[in-house]
Amino acid sequence: MQAKISEAVIRRLPRYYRQLKLLEMQGVEKISSQSLSQALNVTASQIRQDLNCFGGFGQQGYGYNVRELRGKIAQILGIDRKYQLVIVGAGNIGAALASYGSFISEGYEILALFDVDPALVGTSVAGLPVLHIDALREFLSGHGVQMAIIATPQAAALPVARQLTELGVQAIWNFAPVELVLDDVVVENAQLTDGLMALTYRLGELNHQSPQND
Amino acid sequence: MQAKISEAVIRRLPRYYRQLKLLEMQGVEKISSQSLSQALNVTASQIRQDLNCFGGFGQQGYGYNVRELRGKIAQILGIDRKYQLVIVGAGNIGAALASYGSFISEGYEILALFDVDPALVGTSVAGLPVLHIDALREFLSGHGVQMAIIATPQAAALPVARQLTELGVQAIWNFAPVELVLDDVVVENAQLTDGLMALTYRLGELNHQSPQND
Numbered sequence: 001m002q003a004k005i006s007e008a009v010i011r012r013l014p015r016y017y018r019q020l021k022l023l024e025m026q027g028v029e030k031i032s033s034q035s036l037s038q039a040l041n042v043t044a045s046q047i048r049q050d051l052n053c054f055g056g057f058g059q060q061g062y063g064y065n066v067r068e069l070r071g072k073i074a075q076i077l078g079i080d081r082k083y084q085l086v087i088v089g090a091g092n093i094g095a096a097l098a099s100y101g102s103f104i105s106e107g108y109e110i111l112a113l114f115d116v117d118p119a120l121v122g123t124s125v126a127g128l129p130v131l132h133i134d135a136l137r138e139f140l141s142g143h144g145v146q147m148a149i150i151a152t153p154q155a156a157a158l159p160v161a162r163q164l165t166e167l168g169v170q171a172i173w174n175f176a177p178v179e180l181v182l183d184d185v186v187v188e189n190a191q192l193t194d195g196l197m198a199l200t201y202r203l204g205e206l207n208h209q210s211p212q213n214d
Numbered sequence: 215m216q217a218k219i220s221e222a223v224i225r226r227l228p229r230y231y232r233q234l235k236l237l238e239m240q241g242v243e244k245i246s247s248q249s250l251s252q253a254l255n256v257t258a259s260q261i262r263q264d265l266n267c268f269g270g271f272g273q274q275g276y277g278y279n280v281r282e283l284r285g286k287i288a289q290i291l292g293i294d295r296k297y298q299l300v301i302v303g304a305g306n307i308g309a310a311l312a313s314y315g316s317f318i319s320e321g322y323e324i325l326a327l328f329d330v331d332p333a334l335v336g337t338s339v340a341g342l343p344v345l346h347i348d349a350l351r352e353f354l355s356g357h358g359v360q361m362a363i364i365a366t367p368q369a370a371a372l373p374v375a376r377q378l379t380e381l382g383v384q385a386i387w388n389f390a391p392v393e394l395v396l397d398d399v400v401v402e403n404a405q406l407t408d409g410l411m412a413l414t415y416r417l418g419e420l421n422h423q424s425p426q427n428d
Contacts (some may be wrong), residue, residue: 008222010415014408015393041395077411078418096310102391103405113328147410147416171417173409177316179229181255186416188409193316194228195293195387195404196361201224203360203385204292 009050013073016038020070032063060165076159082107084143088160089151090115090123090130093175093192097149099126111143133160140167147171161187221265227287229254229260234284246277295320298357302374303365304329304337306345307389307406311363313340325357347374354381361385368392375401 019039022029037044050067054076074080087094090113097103099111113130117122121132131139139145148169150157157176164172171186180187233253237245246407247258254261265283268290288294304327311317312324327344329335335346345353355361362383365369373391378386385400394401 010412014411092313096306099306171413180234188413190409193320195402197228198224198383199402200292210384
């Protein structure tokens with residue numbers, strides 16, 4: 001097995017995957033790291049270095065076989081199979097995620113949403129039922145659900161995460177505005193505000209590069 | 215000025231900021247890198263190394279002054295002032311982002327949404343008007359809008375991004391399922407599916423760490 005892959009590389013792999021999938025749909029058979037570099041704003045040497053983490057797939061002077069590389073990255077990311085998810089929290093964010101078409105095309109199937117709000121329970125979102133949180137235990141025991149999305153208010157996120165973990169969920173994608181750190185379960189904290197902050201930081205960089213020079 | 219900060223550091227700064235803000239609200243005055251480490255699942259040495267990129271703020275044997283460090287990180291991230299944004303695309307994702315309370319508390323004010331759908335134009339979302347995209351030019355010329363969120367379908371994203379850039383927008387947070395690469399403007403591609411893929415990857419890592427050993 002390879003050594004532990006750095007967080008930064010894991011962040012770039014889905015971007016490579018997406019670009020390769022697009023190229024494959026366009027009928028492109030091979031691609032150089034230079035061409036990938038231009039489309040993704042990642043240097044060619046960074047791309048080569050990243051892919052070398054997994055043994056490297058390119059051939060000198062040929063480039064990468066698009067289909068083979070896409071398949072290999074899918075395997076590394078674990079998206080060469082299907083996953084079933086539930087969403088806890090059927091408010092704005094939960095509903096938007098339930099309606100997000102791209103998840104399904106990548107093999108992520110959302111089965112149901114859960115909430116405590118009587119105004120939401122019993123309705124449906126994007127064709128999916130909104131069930132009461134009390135039905136979570138029974139629902140999860142009847143399905144092989146490994147992953148869950150938390151889109152609750154801040155205060156509910158940790159108790160919900162603990163409940164999901166007890167019920168066998170192994171991976172949590174958390175959209176509540178609080179950083180969850182849990183043992184024995186993988187958590188991805190999708191702090192939406194962080195994206196804006198990274199953008200603001202780079203906006204500052206852009207504006208400090210004056211037309212004269214620095 | 216310091217050298218260019220790595221992408222990975224920029225990603226962690228908002229997490230430090232958020233945790234420090236929470237501590238400050240709780241009345242905590244100083245904190246060690248060890249305590250921050252436990253709350254954030256980042257090693258203490260990584261935290262020290264990251265903060266050293268900006269000159270370091272801690273004192274040996276004392277730790278960090280919470281308020282000072284939060285203020286300094288806010289300054290580095292550029293969130294010590296206010297920003298005004300518009301959202302193009304008032305569908306599920308656009309509407310969910312417009313309703314997301316945490317943006318406002320961090321100084322990001324969303325002014326309006328824009329769409330082409332006659333069913334949406336003229337309505338309001340979270341108290342904000344949904345205007346026709348044709349009104350974008352006039353609206354932006356009357357406000358000092360530097361940032362925009364794109365939440366359109368895939369095909370509209372690039373033309374919308376170009377239009378925004380022409381109208382003086384300098385920073386774009388793109389939620390459309392396509393990677394935008396633009397010159398002279400900063401773009402943050404918030405590929406939602408990437409979060410799920412990173413989660414799946416780490417789920418695979420978790421499941422390969424068998425109870426016996428590796």
